[in-house]
Amino acid sequence: MTQNLDVASPIDLRQMSDAKAWADTALQKRPARTDFFNAFATQHTNPRILELGSGPGFLAQHILECITVDEYGALDFSEAMHQLAQERLNSHGHKVQFIERSFKENHWTAGLGKFDVVITMQAMHELRHKRYTVNLFKQVQQLLRPGGVFLVCDHYAGMDAHGISGMQNNQLYMSIDEHFAALQHAGFSDIRQLMVLQGMVLHQAKI
Numbered sequence: 001m002t003q004n005l006d007v008a009s010p011i012d013l014r015q016m017s018d019a020k021a022w023a024d025t026a027l028q029k030r031p032a033r034t035d036f037f038n039a040f041a042t043q044h045t046n047p048r049i050l051e052l053g054s055g056p057g058f059l060a061q062h063i064l065e066c067i068t069v070d071e072y073g074a075l076d077f078s079e080a081m082h083q084l085a086q087e088r089l090n091s092h093g094h095k096v097q098f099i100e101r102s103f104k105e106n107h108w109t110a111g112l113g114k115f116d117v118v119i120t121m122q123a124m125h126e127l128r129h130k131r132y133t134v135n136l137f138k139q140v141q142q143l144l145r146p147g148g149v150f151l152v153c154d155h156y157a158g159m160d161a162h163g164i165s166g167m168q169n170n171q172l173y174m175s176i177d178e179h180f181a182a183l184q185h186a187g188f189s190d191i192r193q194l195m196v197l198q199g200m201v202l203h204q205a206k207i
Contacts, residue, residue: 006128007172013055019080023056026122032198033058033122036153039195039202040119041066047116050075050143052103053123057085064092071095073112077102103127103136114145122200124154130174130182137186141207150188153195153202154179166199176201 011018027033041063047070054060054074064072072095076082082098089096101108104127118140127133140150156166157173167173174182176193179201183191188205195202 005131005171007169009126009128014078014080016080016083019056019078019084023058023081023084026056026058030122030198030200032200034062035197036121036195036200036202037062038066040121040151040153046070048114049073049117049119050112050115052118052120052140053126054085055081055123057088059119059121060085060096061088061092064089064095069095071097073097073099073115075099075101075103075108077104103139104132109139109142112143115143115148116145117149117151118143119151121153122155124152125172129171130178133174133182134185137182137188137205141187144207146207148206150183150205151194151202152179152183152205153200155199156196156201160196160201164196164199179203 013019013022037059040059046068049069050073051060052075054076060072060074074085074096079100082100124133127136144150155173156176156179157170158175159165160176180191180203183203183205188207190206192204194204
């Protein structure tokens, strides 16, 4: 029998109480999220965007208010999060497609088509173990048009180059070097670290 190494989550974001509690405190706990939002909102002209783990719509709102977007796919496994996002993105509803799927499922990419940009912010650890990351990154490649961009931001384990500590759990979270290596192993060749701040790292990758 294969041992289940997945790290259990202390909350269930499919429950409205937990989803709302997370949304109410996310920016307070990580005020640097806004700096990362600005970095995300600098890509392509009139892109078709897919966000993985779109949550309550904070990043989507920022991007939709900063740049002109053809279509925005908000993918999340939580109906409760989508409800919160629908309220927040009401004025952009004609451009936003809410997709209730888990990127842990084998065929979550089916029927989504191709995108200019795939983005994810503070969601990769919801794989619940870092060993799944390379496979997910390979699936992301299937969704990118030629010249497309993957922007991935999450917490990191260990320390950054300036000695700032990240998360302690090195099974759930990757080190900064592991973030880069996972993108390489998935087949991305044009990889750049864009930002390291407040325990999170943002990479840009192209095929």
